Amino acid sequence: ETGVTQTPRHLVMGMTNKKSLKCEQHLGHNAMYWYKQSAKKPLELMFVYSLEERVENNSVPSRFSPECPNSSHLFLHLHTLQPEDSALYLCASSQERPPHEQFFGPGTRLTVL
């Protein structure tokens, strides 16, 4: 039990679908992150939220839309995705003070048909 949960664990969607990924952390952290992990690239940071405000968006396409309603919950809304978006999406959380150690959720394996 890492203290960070993600749902669903697996998701298959068509390119015209709209779906959302959910992340919840039970560690009392105040920063949350979305990462993309695919076979072709190293772990890529997508979004960072600190104290519920988005502080970094690493040039992610607009078909990915994050939402952070409070410090414990993080969503990633997906629409009109492409097959190359198929990947493992990992959520992480940390404190916004040293040591900034990030704890990861189990991930959502996304397949876009």
Added chain:
Amino acid sequence: ELKVEQNPLFLSMQEGKNYTIYCNYSTTSDRLYWYRQDPGKSLESLFVLLSNGAVKQEGRLMASLDTKARLSTLHITAAVHDLSATYFCAVRGDTPLVFGKGTRLSVIA
């Protein structure tokens, strides 16, 4: 821009042998992290290194940090099959963590 390089990217080693994974980074930082990932699983935090000369050990794994050389090492002692996994180093600079590509370790009998 902070860049993190690990080597080797693939490592096959025999049980009982010792080996070292290297992590180099391009800009000044004194915060380095090691993670382990099993196939199909998430990342598990192994070590947090927060100062020059920091050394941490857990079982057969030992990590160290040399901030002047911008180098961290993960040393494996007397490898066992259970250590087979992908190991990532990550460095915190002005932005949140930048990860290396990972070292895929296979321990064979």
